[in-house]
Amino acid sequence: MSSKLVPSNPEDVMVIRDITPNVVTFSVPFLRFGRVPIGGRGTVVRLTSGSLAVFSPVALTDAARAKVASLGGDVRYLIATDIEHHIFLSEWARAYPNAKLIGPEGLPEKRRKVAAAGDDPRIGPEPFAVVATRENATSFSVDEEFDRDFAVEYVHAHPNRELVFLYKPERVLIEADLLFNLPAVEQYSRVPEEQKPRPGVIAKLFSGIQSTSGDATGMKRFMWYVISRGNRTAFNESVARIAQWDFDTIIPCHGETVVGGGKELFERVFVWHLEAEKGRGTKM
Template sequence: MSGTKLFPGDPSDVMVIRQVTEDITTFSVPFARFGLLRFGGRGTLIRLTTGNLAIFSPVALTPTVQHLITSTGTGKITYIIAPDLEHHIYLTTWKTAFPSAVIIAPEGLYEKRQQDPTSYPERTAFDFTFTKENKHTLHISDEFHNDFEIEYVDGHSNREIVLLHRASRTLIEADLLFNLPATEQYARSGEGAMQGVVNRAFMPLVKLGTGGWQGWFMWWVLSKGDRESFGRSVRRIASWEFGRVVPCHGDVVECGGGEVFRGVFGRFLC
């Protein structure tokens, strides 16, 4: 599916670019799941200690984003991270712009793209692929592992790669945790994140701290393929020290993120 079908309008007009920390910049855009549920989308740029750059869940590579990259650190994208089976639309765009960057992705994504030659006619190679077997032994590079803790949540139906940026104690994730409504991601769209009957009914159900719907959904739906492995991954992430959570969908949790995470996934931590 092309990016133009996913994100309304010109990405340059609707994207919200924010410096979250000295080393983390987010690119937030409107995105409606099934054309109805306003989940929002977000790419996250991280400057490593070396000055090289990593992009997590890349969104549209607009001229403004390109200019920002050239003025950040070495100006060199070294790592392009497709965090799960859903967040990969712009991989080739970024790889073409930064051909020396390596692509990090979960198992199954390469095959998924090859099965849809209309949307993905190119055969962009993946340099590092996380699997259930190699999840704790796959070595990306010394500079990458020095800056990040990594957990591959193979038990999640979307096969999630989750990062902890050690220096800022920031958890960066895609579909493991939502923080809806997507206020920031719709801030420049001219439309509200709660607009429409469906969103007014749905968003209060998934808002963090209002009844544990996300925890229920993870238990009964997204982890049902391998709940034991999912639980091990969640327990490992819960053991990390982090205050901030940068999700792909919804607003950034600026503080207390560890407590929020453990609250959502409490049934897995017993």
């Protein structure tokens, strides 16, 4: 049940932040496995056309709805950035019925199955307008309006089937689980001190592995030996294509947003994959 995964009082703990004049994040606390504080984050982007795209939507609180209205209110795209970040799609789809739903292969079927079983009132059977597949990965297209502002990479070799987006006008990379940046300081900043989780050994270990600080050796090993092991060649190819993009900011779903120096951080974290793809080196 999604009720175990989301805060009971999102209005009270959500942090709404203007990253650029046209990119806004909505950050909330989130515990993975009920014990690891990784945080959650949705992102709204105002396209050059004036319409809005919502990535990995979180709870549609009154404050979130007001912020969307201040950006023009014309929500045309609702994007699940992987097969895990979709819980609030139905809530946003009901509020903005003209929006196109976009996500990776397998997600529409997953949601229809949950909706048919009636196991989770948050998840409905809404149809997806555009679905990323292995077959259309290199030619993925939403529509002319969306494609004009965004580059997209479908990292199908990632276990969660990641969709990574570049908002070209403001050089902002938007992703879900491809890159964490723990600890989740901002996402827990409005939680009362006495209610903040007290991470145990496992949570501390995971947070250390998912940190980009220093050489990020733990994250490099996790990416190489765990995340990419299923199809490392395809994973490396996706990472190499993303590394060719021009971006300076990275907005992850979990952990801190990187404002400035995002491209350098990305290249540092994924250096083993980039070197392997170029044929100039291997893992360490």
